[in-house]
Amino acid sequence: MMRHKRLEHRFVEHVPERLEPGILYVSMEYATSAHSCCCGCGEEVVVPFTPTDWKMTFDGETVSLSPSIGNWTLECRSHYVIDHGKVIEAGPWDDEQIEAERRRDRAAKARFYGQAPRHEPSVQAATPKPRPGFWRRLYDRVFTKP
Structure with a gap:
């Protein structure tokens, strides 16, 4: 079960050293975002924006990332979608x-x-x-x- 059901976005130049839970930090200059894992484990999740990785959409009020975030290398192995700031839990993968x-x-x-x-x-x-x-x-x- 996801601990964080919503992420508030913050546009930053540099991602802070300590990530505040529930915040999606977006750096347009470095084409990346970072957040504390939404399951609550506290691990840092970095999402690069590239033509072959993730895409970020900002509609003027909320941020969406696609495709889903699969934290397969983390112990929690959480899997979720960030859609208009909402965190939607996705099914586990084998x-x-x-x-x-x-x-x-x-x-x-x-x-x-x-x-x-x-x-x-x-x-x-x-x-x-x-x-x-x-x-x-x-x-x-x-x-x-x-």
């Missing part, structure tokens, strides 16, 4: 989903920056296939399995 996202991220950076990607399995092949729903599994078991 290790396979996290690794697939990391491969997609590396491939996107390689494409954008014109680098030859390291030999990795296809991004499409790395995406876990969704498990068939209950009714599909039941139908297969009853009607297609000997």
Whole structure:
């Protein structure tokens, strides 16, 4: 459960050394933002704005970041979206989903920056296939399995 349900934004030149919980610090000069993890663990979360990372939207009153913030390297492994200053908890990801996202991220950076990607399995092949729903599994078991 997210401890912080809203983040107040502050536009700053430099991110302060000590981050105040519940505040999203945005530095346009350095194209980055930082905040204390919304789960309440106190870890610093840095979000760079680049064509292949996150995008920041300011509507004159609130800030949104996209895509979601997945703190996979932190002990809390929190995952949330910041939408118009609201913190919306997103579902947890397993290790396979996290690794697939990391491969997609590396491939996107390689494409954008014109680098030859390291030999990795296809991004499409790395995406876990969704498990068939209950009714599909039941139908297969009853009607297609000997």
